[in-house]
Amino acid sequence: MHMMKPYLIEFPKIGDSTIGFISVTEELRPIPFEVKRTFWTYYTPESIVRGRHAHHLTEQVLVAAAGRITVTTEMSDGTIDVYRLEDPYIGLYVPPNAWHTMQYSHSAVQLIFASQPYDEKDYIREYEQFRRIWKK
Template structure:
């Protein structure tokens, strides 16, 4: 059964007068074994990143700074829009989900991925994504 995109909340410890910390220990809140971690930053607001799906890779996206608008389309055509702007909140993106991201200038996105980078895992053409799932 295919999982749907969903929000994951991480612990938010502290108070506004002293600041906060969020912790992931042993990646217990991530629903897969983390094999790759990367981050994006200084992306101009006019740029839309992503524009792909993965055959196998699962991801959790976190806006550790700024705002990220994530548009996710599932193989059945269901489209959901997520606004990430709280650093203790992540978005689970399952395999075979077409996704795009648009960033505020100050946004820093942290990504936990279930697989190391492999170009053959990417579906980079939207028409190909739709063709794979039309059945």
């Protein structure tokens, strides 16, 4: 199994502070996979931790379209990284082999680009199962 690592992606940021900004993705570049599903989360209470899973196949890019999202990723070797997403032109690539959790500011809107359509069988929701499946 190829072990990928999470990393930040910068989308184009066009404009300036006097008129505002626009970020564009044409043909969904620089997303490193074909996008087959797009969804967004919002109005998540700050006390809630979402995610708590990994995937067998699905790759994702997470973007804080508004507000702040703290994403914690853990690899099967125990490496933990914390990403603070708060710029709408920055995305976080999350490979299938990364256990991940998200916490949100109340006003946060998270935009997610996914490489696969929704399939419950693709989710690894038990932490020990994640460690077994993705161990080196």
